[in-house]
Amino acid sequence: MTDWMGWLVAAGIVVIAELFIGTFYLLMIAIGLCAGAFAAWSGASGPVQTLSAAVVGLVATAILHRSRFGRPARSSATRDSNVNLDIGQRLQVGAWENGRARVMYRGALWDVELGPGALPEAGDYRIVEVLGNRLIVANA
Incomplete structure:
Protein backbone atom coordinates (compact mmCIF):
# COMPACT_ATOMS: atom_id res chain seq x y z
CA MET A 1 0.00 0.00 0.00
CA THR A 2 1.35 3.40 -0.95
CA ASP A 3 1.62 6.35 1.41
CA TRP A 4 -1.36 8.25 0.03
CA MET A 5 -3.59 5.20 0.50
CA GLY A 6 -2.51 4.96 4.13
CA TRP A 7 -3.44 8.61 4.69
CA LEU A 8 -6.87 8.04 3.10
CA VAL A 9 -7.48 4.92 5.20
CA ALA A 10 -6.63 6.94 8.32
CA ALA A 11 -9.02 9.70 7.17
CA GLY A 12 -11.75 7.10 6.65
CA ILE A 13 -11.26 5.70 10.14
CA VAL A 14 -11.48 9.20 11.62
CA VAL A 15 -14.70 9.90 9.67
CA ILE A 16 -16.21 6.64 10.96
CA ALA A 17 -15.21 7.60 14.52
CA GLU A 18 -16.88 10.99 13.97
CA LEU A 19 -20.13 9.24 13.07
CA PHE A 20 -20.14 7.55 16.47
CA ILE A 21 -19.04 10.58 18.48
CA GLY A 22 -20.90 13.32 16.59
CA THR A 23 -18.37 16.15 16.65
CA PHE A 24 -17.30 18.22 13.68
CA TYR A 25 -13.76 18.48 15.02
CA LEU A 26 -12.91 14.97 13.86
CA LEU A 27 -14.05 15.92 10.38
CA MET A 28 -11.54 18.76 10.41
CA ILE A 29 -8.81 16.31 11.38
CA ALA A 30 -9.94 14.06 8.50
CA ILE A 31 -9.54 17.02 6.12
CA GLY A 32 -5.97 17.37 7.41
CA LEU A 33 -5.36 13.68 6.78
CA CYS A 34 -6.65 14.12 3.23
CA ALA A 35 -4.13 16.94 2.81
CA GLY A 36 -1.44 14.49 3.90
CA ALA A 37 -2.72 12.05 1.27
CA PHE A 38 -2.52 14.76 -1.38
CA ALA A 39 1.03 15.60 -0.33
CA ALA A 40 1.97 11.89 -0.53
CA TRP A 41 0.30 11.57 -3.94
CA SER A 42 2.26 14.56 -5.21
CA GLY A 43 5.53 12.87 -4.15
CA ALA A 44 6.42 14.80 -0.99
CA SER A 45 8.61 13.23 1.68
CA GLY A 46 7.24 11.75 4.91
CA PRO A 47 7.94 14.80 7.11
CA VAL A 48 6.33 17.14 4.54
CA GLN A 49 3.27 14.88 4.38
CA THR A 50 2.96 14.92 8.17
CA LEU A 51 3.52 18.66 8.36
CA SER A 52 0.88 19.39 5.69
CA ALA A 53 -1.63 17.11 7.43
CA ALA A 54 -0.97 18.80 10.77
CA VAL A 55 -1.14 22.36 9.44
CA VAL A 56 -4.33 21.81 7.43
CA GLY A 57 -5.95 19.95 10.33
CA LEU A 58 -5.08 22.70 12.80
CA VAL A 59 -6.25 25.48 10.49
CA ALA A 60 -9.53 23.69 9.76
CA THR A 61 -10.07 23.07 13.48
CA ALA A 62 -9.36 26.74 14.29
CA ILE A 63 -11.82 27.89 11.61
CA LEU A 64 -14.48 25.55 12.98
CA HIS A 65 -13.86 26.74 16.53
CA ARG A 66 -14.38 30.36 15.49
CA SER A 67 -17.58 29.58 13.59
CA ARG A 68 -21.04 29.36 15.12
CA PHE A 69 -20.89 25.55 14.89
CA GLY A 70 -17.88 25.32 17.18
CA ARG A 71 -19.36 27.26 20.06
CA PRO A 72 -21.78 25.79 22.56
CA ALA A 73 -25.12 27.47 23.07
CA ARG A 74 -24.82 30.43 25.40
CA SER A 75 -28.41 30.51 26.50
CA SER A 76 -29.60 28.57 29.50
CA ALA A 77 -31.90 25.61 28.91
CA THR A 78 -34.46 27.28 31.18
CA ARG A 79 -34.81 30.10 28.62
CA ASP A 80 -34.41 28.09 25.40
CA SER A 81 -37.63 27.52 23.46
CA ASN A 82 -35.99 24.60 21.63
CA VAL A 83 -35.61 22.76 24.93
CA ASN A 84 -38.82 23.83 26.67
CA LEU A 85 -41.89 24.35 24.50
CA ASP A 86 -43.58 26.47 27.19
CA ILE A 87 -41.20 29.36 26.49
CA GLY A 88 -43.06 31.97 24.47
CA GLN A 89 -46.54 30.68 25.34
CA ARG A 90 -49.12 33.08 26.71
CA LEU A 91 -51.20 32.88 29.85
CA GLN A 92 -53.69 35.03 31.76
CA ILE A 127 -43.56 32.90 29.52
CA VAL A 128 -39.83 33.73 29.26
CA GLU A 129 -38.33 31.11 31.58
CA VAL A 130 -39.29 27.93 33.43
CA LEU A 131 -37.55 27.29 36.76
CA GLY A 132 -38.80 24.00 38.19
CA ASN A 133 -42.50 24.52 38.84
CA ARG A 134 -42.31 28.31 38.49
CA LEU A 135 -43.08 30.22 35.33
CA ILE A 136 -41.20 33.48 34.91
CA VAL A 137 -43.27 35.83 32.78
CA ALA A 138 -43.04 39.19 31.01
CA ASN A 139 -45.79 41.52 29.89
CA ALA A 140 -47.25 40.53 26.54
Whole structure:
Protein backbone atom coordinates (compact mmCIF):
# COMPACT_ATOMS: atom_id res chain seq x y z
CA MET A 1 0.00 0.00 0.00
CA THR A 2 1.35 3.40 -0.95
CA ASP A 3 1.62 6.35 1.41
CA TRP A 4 -1.36 8.25 0.03
CA MET A 5 -3.59 5.20 0.50
CA GLY A 6 -2.51 4.96 4.13
CA TRP A 7 -3.44 8.61 4.69
CA LEU A 8 -6.87 8.04 3.10
CA VAL A 9 -7.48 4.92 5.20
CA ALA A 10 -6.63 6.94 8.32
CA ALA A 11 -9.02 9.70 7.17
CA GLY A 12 -11.75 7.10 6.65
CA ILE A 13 -11.26 5.70 10.14
CA VAL A 14 -11.48 9.20 11.62
CA VAL A 15 -14.70 9.90 9.67
CA ILE A 16 -16.21 6.64 10.96
CA ALA A 17 -15.21 7.60 14.52
CA GLU A 18 -16.88 10.99 13.97
CA LEU A 19 -20.13 9.24 13.07
CA PHE A 20 -20.14 7.55 16.47
CA ILE A 21 -19.04 10.58 18.48
CA GLY A 22 -20.90 13.32 16.59
CA THR A 23 -18.37 16.15 16.65
CA PHE A 24 -17.30 18.22 13.68
CA TYR A 25 -13.76 18.48 15.02
CA LEU A 26 -12.91 14.97 13.86
CA LEU A 27 -14.05 15.92 10.38
CA MET A 28 -11.54 18.76 10.41
CA ILE A 29 -8.81 16.31 11.38
CA ALA A 30 -9.94 14.06 8.50
CA ILE A 31 -9.54 17.02 6.12
CA GLY A 32 -5.97 17.37 7.41
CA LEU A 33 -5.36 13.68 6.78
CA CYS A 34 -6.65 14.12 3.23
CA ALA A 35 -4.13 16.94 2.81
CA GLY A 36 -1.44 14.49 3.90
CA ALA A 37 -2.72 12.05 1.27
CA PHE A 38 -2.52 14.76 -1.38
CA ALA A 39 1.03 15.60 -0.33
CA ALA A 40 1.97 11.89 -0.53
CA TRP A 41 0.30 11.57 -3.94
CA SER A 42 2.26 14.56 -5.21
CA GLY A 43 5.53 12.87 -4.15
CA ALA A 44 6.42 14.80 -0.99
CA SER A 45 8.61 13.23 1.68
CA GLY A 46 7.24 11.75 4.91
CA PRO A 47 7.94 14.80 7.11
CA VAL A 48 6.33 17.14 4.54
CA GLN A 49 3.27 14.88 4.38
CA THR A 50 2.96 14.92 8.17
CA LEU A 51 3.52 18.66 8.36
CA SER A 52 0.88 19.39 5.69
CA ALA A 53 -1.63 17.11 7.43
CA ALA A 54 -0.97 18.80 10.77
CA VAL A 55 -1.14 22.36 9.44
CA VAL A 56 -4.33 21.81 7.43
CA GLY A 57 -5.95 19.95 10.33
CA LEU A 58 -5.08 22.70 12.80
CA VAL A 59 -6.25 25.48 10.49
CA ALA A 60 -9.53 23.69 9.76
CA THR A 61 -10.07 23.07 13.48
CA ALA A 62 -9.36 26.74 14.29
CA ILE A 63 -11.82 27.89 11.61
CA LEU A 64 -14.48 25.55 12.98
CA HIS A 65 -13.86 26.74 16.53
CA ARG A 66 -14.38 30.36 15.49
CA SER A 67 -17.58 29.58 13.59
CA ARG A 68 -21.04 29.36 15.12
CA PHE A 69 -20.89 25.55 14.89
CA GLY A 70 -17.88 25.32 17.18
CA ARG A 71 -19.36 27.26 20.06
CA PRO A 72 -21.78 25.79 22.56
CA ALA A 73 -25.12 27.47 23.07
CA ARG A 74 -24.82 30.43 25.40
CA SER A 75 -28.41 30.51 26.50
CA SER A 76 -29.60 28.57 29.50
CA ALA A 77 -31.90 25.61 28.91
CA THR A 78 -34.46 27.28 31.18
CA ARG A 79 -34.81 30.10 28.62
CA ASP A 80 -34.41 28.09 25.40
CA SER A 81 -37.63 27.52 23.46
CA ASN A 82 -35.99 24.60 21.63
CA VAL A 83 -35.61 22.76 24.93
CA ASN A 84 -38.82 23.83 26.67
CA LEU A 85 -41.89 24.35 24.50
CA ASP A 86 -43.58 26.47 27.19
CA ILE A 87 -41.20 29.36 26.49
CA GLY A 88 -43.06 31.97 24.47
CA GLN A 89 -46.54 30.68 25.34
CA ARG A 90 -49.12 33.08 26.71
CA LEU A 91 -51.20 32.88 29.85
CA GLN A 92 -53.69 35.03 31.76
CA VAL A 93 -52.91 36.29 35.26
CA GLY A 94 -55.89 37.56 37.23
CA ALA A 95 -54.15 39.17 40.22
CA TRP A 96 -50.64 39.59 41.61
CA GLU A 97 -49.54 39.41 45.23
CA ASN A 98 -45.98 40.57 46.00
CA GLY A 99 -44.82 39.82 42.47
CA ARG A 100 -46.24 36.28 42.50
CA ALA A 101 -49.44 34.60 41.36
CA ARG A 102 -51.05 31.17 40.93
CA VAL A 103 -52.58 30.43 37.56
CA MET A 104 -54.09 27.49 35.72
CA TYR A 105 -51.84 26.56 32.80
CA ARG A 106 -52.04 23.31 30.82
CA GLY A 107 -54.56 21.86 33.25
CA ALA A 108 -52.51 22.42 36.41
CA LEU A 109 -51.83 25.18 38.90
CA TRP A 110 -48.47 26.87 38.40
CA ASP A 111 -46.57 29.44 40.44
CA VAL A 112 -45.91 32.53 38.35
CA GLU A 113 -43.28 35.18 39.04
CA LEU A 114 -42.57 38.45 37.30
CA GLY A 115 -39.49 38.62 35.14
CA PRO A 116 -37.16 41.62 35.12
CA GLY A 117 -38.93 44.77 34.00
CA ALA A 118 -42.42 43.21 34.02
CA LEU A 119 -45.28 45.18 35.53
CA PRO A 120 -47.63 43.49 38.06
CA GLU A 121 -50.96 44.11 36.33
CA ALA A 122 -53.76 41.69 35.62
CA GLY A 123 -53.77 40.56 32.01
CA ASP A 124 -51.94 38.63 29.32
CA TYR A 125 -48.33 37.51 29.91
CA ARG A 126 -45.66 35.66 27.93
CA ILE A 127 -43.56 32.90 29.52
CA VAL A 128 -39.83 33.73 29.26
CA GLU A 129 -38.33 31.11 31.58
CA VAL A 130 -39.29 27.93 33.43
CA LEU A 131 -37.55 27.29 36.76
CA GLY A 132 -38.80 24.00 38.19
CA ASN A 133 -42.50 24.52 38.84
CA ARG A 134 -42.31 28.31 38.49
CA LEU A 135 -43.08 30.22 35.33
CA ILE A 136 -41.20 33.48 34.91
CA VAL A 137 -43.27 35.83 32.78
CA ALA A 138 -43.04 39.19 31.01
CA ASN A 139 -45.79 41.52 29.89
CA ALA A 140 -47.25 40.53 26.54
